[in-house]
Amino acid sequence: MKDDEQRREEQEDREENHQRERELAEAKARGDEKEPLFDDESVRLGDLDEALKSHDYPTTTAESVAAYGDYELEIQGDKKLLEYVLSSTDDQTYDSAEDVRRRILGVIGR
Known part of the structure; x- marks a missing residue:
């Protein structure tokens, strides 16, 4: 049982890391975008x-x-x-x- 629980936790950690990596990649991609011309x-x-x-x-x-x-x-x-x-x-x-x-x-x- 502990092995199954440990594997699930490791899987969750990997998924969280992948999500963070995707968010960072998206933020970098958006960094090249121009700012809106006006704010309001x-x-x-x-x-x-x-x-x-x-x-x-x-x-x-x-x-x-x-x-x-x-x-x-x-x-x-x-x-x-x-x-x-x-x-x-x-x-x-x-x-x-x-x-x-x-x-x-x-x-x-x-």
């Missing part, structure tokens, strides 16, 4: 975030560009106008500030 949505869009919250919805991409196209967004250390960022997208309808924000973040996250 309010920082991502700065003043534009507040402007979008006060906008009347629904709205379209074209209307958003007309209203806020001159807002500058910082993208990987570079500043780009919202008009430039959204110019590559199709005209869509947005029901809320969150919808517009998601679209902008989706475009700049590419």
